[in-house]
Amino acid sequence: MDCPKCGEDISESYEDDDPSVGITGGWYCEACDYSIAEWEVDREPMPDDVPISFLGSRESKGTPLPELGTQPGQPGWEEFCRIARSWGYD
Numbered sequence: 001m002d003c004p005k006c007g008e009d010i011s012e013s014y015e016d017d018d019p020s021v022g023i024t025g026g027w028y029c030e031a032c033d034y035s036i037a038e039w040e041v042d043r044e045p046m047p048d049d050v051p052i053s054f055l056g057s058r059e060s061k062g063t064p065l066p067e068l069g070t071q072p073g074q075p076g077w078e079e080f081c082r083i084a085r086s087w088g089y090d
C-alpha cells in the first residue's frame, strides 16, 4: 500500500477496524497527515467474489452468471450444484 500523495510505502501503518472507538480500518501517512480508509481502496477481484455476488439478489449489480442454472435440468445445473457444494450445501 502506497500513499497516494507522496508514494511512500505505508503498508506498515495498517490498522484494523475498531468499531468500539469509531476507528475505521485503513492506512495513514504521517508525512502527509493523510489517512486512507480500507473501504476507499478498490479491492483486487478475488475468485471468491463470483459465488458471493451470485448469492446477492438478482437485482443487485453483481455479475450475472447466465451459465449457471438454478433448476434441475437447466443448462448449468451441474455447475450450480458444484458451487453450492463448495459452500457446504448439498
Ligand SMILES: [Zn+2]
Pocket: 003, 004, 005, 006, 007, 008, 029, 030, 031, 032, 033, 034
Ligand atoms: Zn504521504
